[in-house]
Amino acid sequence: MPTRATELLRVVHARPGVTRADAARLIGVGTGATTELVGRLGQAELLAQGPTAPSGARGRPTTALIPHPRGPLIAAASITYEAWRVDVVELGGSVLATAGEELAGRGGDEVVAALGAAVRRLRQEYGDRIRGIGIAVPGTVSRDLMLDASNLGWHDVDLAAAWPRAEIFVAGNDATLAASAESRRGTAVGAAVALHLRIEAGLGGAVVDGGKVLIGALGAAGEFGHMPFGDPAVRCPCGAYGCWGAAVDGSALARLLGHEPPRDPITYARRVITSPQPGPAAAAATVATALGRGIAGLVNGLDADLVTLGGLGVDLLAAAPEQLMAAYRAGLMSFRRAAPPPVLPALLGDDGPIAGAAEEAWTALLARLA
Amino acid sequence: MPTRATELLRVVHARPGVTRADAARLIGVGTGATTELVGRLGQAELLAQGPTAPSGARGRPTTALIPHPRGPLIAAASITYEAWRVDVVELGGSVLATAGEELAGRGGDEVVAALGAAVRRLRQEYGDRIRGIGIAVPGTVSRDLMLDASNLGWHDVDLAAAWPRAEIFVAGNDATLAASAESRRGTAVGAAVALHLRIEAGLGGAVVDGGKVLIGALGAAGEFGHMPFGDPAVRCPCGAYGCWGAAVDGSALARLLGHEPPRDPITYARRVITSPQPGPAAAAATVATALGRGIAGLVNGLDADLVTLGGLGVDLLAAAPEQLMAAYRAGLMSFRRAAPPPVLPALLGDDGPIAGAAEEAWTALLARLA
DNA sequence: ACAATATGCTCCTGATCCGAGCAAAAGAAG
DNA sequence: CTTCTTTTGCTCGGATCAGGAGCATATTGT
Numbered sequence: 001m002p003t004r005a006t007e008l009l010r011v012v013h014a015r016p017g018v019t020r021a022d023a024a025r026l027i028g029v030g031t032g033a034t035t036e037l038v039g040r041l042g043q044a045e046l047l048a049q050g051p052t053a054p055s056g057a058r059g060r061p062t063t064a065l066i067p068h069p070r071g072p073l074i075a076a077a078s079i080t081y082e083a084w085r086v087d088v089v090e091l092g093g094s095v096l097a098t099a100g101e102e103l104a105g106r107g108g109d110e111v112v113a114a115l116g117a118a119v120r121r122l123r124q125e126y127g128d129r130i131r132g133i134g135i136a137v138p139g140t141v142s143r144d145l146m147l148d149a150s151n152l153g154w155h156d157v158d159l160a161a162a163w164p165r166a167e168i169f170v171a172g173n174d175a176t177l178a179a180s181a182e183s184r185r186g187t188a189v190g191a192a193v194a195l196h197l198r199i200e201a202g203l204g205g206a207v208v209d210g211g212k213v214l215i216g217a218l219g220a221a222g223e224f225g226h227m228p229f230g231d232p233a234v235r236c237p238c239g240a241y242g243c244w245g246a247a248v249d250g251s252a253l254a255r256l257l258g259h260e261p262p263r264d265p266i267t268y269a270r271r272v273i274t275s276p277q278p279g280p281a282a283a284a285a286t287v288a289t290a291l292g293r294g295i296a297g298l299v300n301g302l303d304a305d306l307v308t309l310g311g312l313g314v315d316l317l318a319a320a321p322e323q324l325m326a327a328y329r330a331g332l333m334s335f336r337r338a339a340p341p342p343v344l345p346a347l348l349g350d351d352g353p354i355a356g357a358a359e360e361a362w363t364a365l366l367a368r369l370a
Numbered sequence: 371m372p373t374r375a376t377e378l379l380r381v382v383h384a385r386p387g388v389t390r391a392d393a394a395r396l397i398g399v400g401t402g403a404t405t406e407l408v409g410r411l412g413q414a415e416l417l418a419q420g421p422t423a424p425s426g427a428r429g430r431p432t433t434a435l436i437p438h439p440r441g442p443l444i445a446a447a448s449i450t451y452e453a454w455r456v457d458v459v460e461l462g463g464s465v466l467a468t469a470g471e472e473l474a475g476r477g478g479d480e481v482v483a484a485l486g487a488a489v490r491r492l493r494q495e496y497g498d499r500i501r502g503i504g505i506a507v508p509g510t511v512s513r514d515l516m517l518d519a520s521n522l523g524w525h526d527v528d529l530a531a532a533w534p535r536a537e538i539f540v541a542g543n544d545a546t547l548a549a550s551a552e553s554r555r556g557t558a559v560g561a562a563v564a565l566h567l568r569i570e571a572g573l574g575g576a577v578v579d580g581g582k583v584l585i586g587a588l589g590a591a592g593e594f595g596h597m598p599f600g601d602p603a604v605r606c607p608c609g610a611y612g613c614w615g616a617a618v619d620g621s622a623l624a625r626l627l628g629h630e631p632p633r634d635p636i637t638y639a640r641r642v643i644t645s646p647q648p649g650p651a652a653a654a655a656t657v658a659t660a661l662g663r664g665i666a667g668l669v670n671g672l673d674a675d676l677v678t679l680g681g682l683g684v685d686l687l688a689a690a691p692e693q694l695m696a697a698y699r700a701g702l703m704s705f706r707r708a709a710p711p712p713v714l715p716a717l718l719g720d721d722g723p724i725a726g727a728a729e730e731a732w733t734a735l736l737a738r739l740a
Numbered sequence: 741a742c743a744a745t746a747t748g749c750t751c752c753t754g755a756t757c758c759g760a761g762c763a764a765a766a767g768a769a770g
Numbered sequence: 771c772t773t774c775t776t777t778t779g780c781t782c783g784g785a786t787c788a789g790g791a792g793c794a795t796a797t798t799g800t
Contacts, residue, residue: 004757021778033757035780059777060765140705148705192587209584214577216673217562217711226703227667229598239704240666296610297597301668303586333596334609335510335518341587374788391747403788405749429746430796 004029008037009046009091009366012065014184016092019052019062038065045070046091046369067091073129074365075119076358077162078136078174079103080350081152081201081266084111086118088126089358093185097122108147108157116162132168134361135159136177136353138200140220145171150237151201168368170360175204175310176213176222177356178346182308183208184359186347191306195298196346197224198310199291201265203245207302213360225249229294247290249312256283266312273315281319288320289327292343296331299341310346317345374399378407379461379736382417382435384554386462389422389432408435415440416461416739437461443499444735445489446728447532448506448544449473450720451522451571451636454481456488458496459728463555467492478517478527486532502538504731505529506547506723508570510590515541520607521571538738540730545574545680546583546592547726548716552678553578554729556717561676565668566716567594568680569661571635573615577672583730595619599664617660619682626653636682643685651689658690659697662713666701669711680716687715 007027011018018026024034041047048071049063067090077086085100099118103111115135123130137159139149147157159171179188179196188194188208197205203225207214214221225245226238234255236243246252250265253272257279262268272280273287295307309317317324325343332340348355377397381388388396394404411417418441419433437460447456455470469488473481485505493500507529509519517527529541549558549566558564558578567575573595577584584591595615596608604625606613616622620635623642627649632638642650643657665677679687687694695713702710718725 019778024778030758031779032759032781034778036757054766056767057777058767058775060779062778193584193591207584209579214563214579214584214672217675218673220705221563221673222671223673223703224671226670227597227599228663228701229667239707240670240701293598297599298671300596300610301592301594302584303588303591303593305587331598331610333593335590337609389747394747400789401748402750402790404747406788424797426798427746428744428798430748432747 004033004037005041006366006369008041008065009369012047012067013091013093013362013366016094017050017064017066020049020065021062023065042068046072067094070129072131072365072369073126074168074358074361075122075130075133075163076135076354076361077115077119077133078354078357079111079115079138079149080174080353081138084115085354086115086122087354087358088122088130089362091362093355093358093362097125108149108152108154109161112147112157112159112161119163131365132166132170132361133163134168134177134357134359134364135162135171136174136357137171138174140173140223141171143219145169147171168361168364170357170364172215172219172357172360173204173206173222174198174200174353174356176206176215177354177360178310178348178352179206179208179222179308179356180213180359181348181352181355182310182346183211183213185355186352187308187344188306191304193302193304193306195295195302195304195307196310197291197295197298197307197313198346198352199249199269199312199316201249203248207304224294224298227294227297229297230290244290244294248287248294248316252287252290253280253283256286269312270315273312273319284316285320285323288316288324291316292324292327292329293331295343296328299328299336300331300333305341307341307343308346309343310349310352314345314349317343374403374407375411376736376739378411378435379416379739382437383461383463383732383736386464387420387434387436390419390435391432393435412438416442437464440499442501442735442739443496444538444728444731445492445500445503445533446505446724446731447485447489447503448724448727449481449485449508449519450544450723451508454485455724456485456492457724457728458492458500459732461732463725463728463732467495478519478522478524479531482527482529482531489533501735502536502540502731503533504538504547504727504729504734505532505541506544506727507541508544510543510593511541513589515539517541538731538734540727540734542585542589542727542730543574543576543592544568544570544723544726546576546585547724547730548680548718548722549576549578549592549678549726550583550729551718551722551725552680552716553581553583555725556722557678557714558676561674563672563674563676565665565672565674565677566680567661567665567668567677567683568716568722569619569639569682569686571619573618577674594664594668597664597667599667600660614660614664618657618664618686622657622660623650623653626656639682640685643682643689654686655690655693658686658694661686662694662697662699663701665713666698669698669706670701670703675711677711677713678716679713680719680722684715684719687713 048068088097145160175198182188194208206222228242229244230247232242236246250269273284418438457465458467515530545568552558564578576592598612599614600617602612606616620639
């Protein structure tokens, strides 16, 4: 039940620094109710008012709504293949502090323990202002917060150990969370149905429908890499045949170039894609074609009006835009070809997953502050 | 902003005949508020109370909440390849009256005009109680209610002509609406993410996430038949290559059997699929395999926990269950194989689309009655 | 008949929100 | 500098809604 108070907080979170007059118009309340609302939320140490830059227009100047200096905070974390990081994020998305380090080959439980220690240090510094945590991970997260990251060789890693008994604890796949961030603060703001695809070691993604990320029945939605758009003769490590992901990632490039499967497929793939030599360029073009064809299939089926690419998808789009877009257009249903949904690089880049973790945790917190 | 009143109406719509005590517990209000609510909704001619069957338990007996005898109604319509139909549906989904006839080869505008005449007749009978209309059609509907049904040869048919200036007017693809109905009153009740697939002349479907049908940016989501799970050498009428739909419908069976493309692909396909002869049976098995493989891909990507099949999908599942399910299981990501989401026939059968039209129109009406 | 149990109604209270009217703070015009 | 215009903010009264305590009601069980 969204009350006016949560609506106002959501507006301020989405657009920190809105003027109170604009915010009131956005949620459709009069000036009387606004006074009461802002007063109440100020008392609750959720909102504060700050000065605005002079507008130059006539009329009494308004104030800007900003996060309260003693207001609640969220810890946003991400684990990538190379490092982990924790940010302290206030209402509106600003980062107040950060901590992190390289993975250095440590195991999942060790990394979660190190992350948990960092969260404890930050909680000592910020006290109970930190109300919860969101974590982005390169793998799948079950409902009971167990992480499975096969590309890291991690299985049954208990993420809850980072902060047992946290009031708010959300965790999710990095591509899923990056999609959330793109739809709120990135390229996909305003899209009705945004599709985000992210190629790193494998292909993941997510659909954001009307601002809500589809997380699936088990929290494992967005594994578009395991849709059979690829060559039915190629076996995927997941056990199925013809997986799209196996046609667009580093292993696909290695296969095309007759190389051994690379140990670090991301670095390998980036090197191949950006190589000026004809062999690698042709391989990149082939992979870009497979990417474009699959994107078209997803757009046909999901009726997205915008597609954003993250990770190696950005490099592929830059290296072989003609091939990618040609395959994309050719795969679209005819009625879509007049106005194909744009395929654009994601705005937030490598910060997408951690930004998404912050967004989802803040969304959960705002729902609780009802 | 769902108020208690709309919450109660939604509960009664979902479970007509609930006792008022159960309904109050479901929406979490005390008996005092319930009295006030039921009284208000009775005054507004939205709810009435009826007798309940004796429960046998102790305590004061409660009453059943039922639609008001002068309450609002919805006209639910469907157009299929053979006929059109209009039902008058009350709160809770019961059908009070129905009308319809065969298409008999008429064009889209003529059919919509006939449907509109039937709606006018029903409105004369029921007066302003009929507050809106929902229409299920075998094609795509744009935001401005223009219908495109290429399999019928209809283009730019103005559905709004069936009831211009209707207060509530929703229209959608038959497969999309059938998915909605399945998730509310069919096999998929309670599923977190339900995938419904419907094969008639082509393959369509929809995803229902947490009770909400994903309609896409243009209202054209669910065209899973145009995802490239099929043979890349086969050209689909949509202009793309390798469309899944072209691998599982009547045209695919005809191709496998060396027949000409059939004029009535649905009847043709049903005959082939149910044929006891080895040739047709083998073709059906091949098509069932392609269906199972694609379903697995969609389940992988969308993380559905239940799949329902409608139209010819039911026949395929009955004719070649082993092949379909084997391909399905083989295509699932390994972590899903321990507990594959069930693949079941849809409960509502041919009534799915019209039931879904009623559901969506009622949903819109309930939102307006806030 | 009486106890036990579940349900429904009345009345009171508090929270929320809206609108009217007035006050305040800026720019514009003389 | 004064006055007018424009926009915004505050106070106050009224309306709606929701929740709870206490009592009334209708059934089953002994």
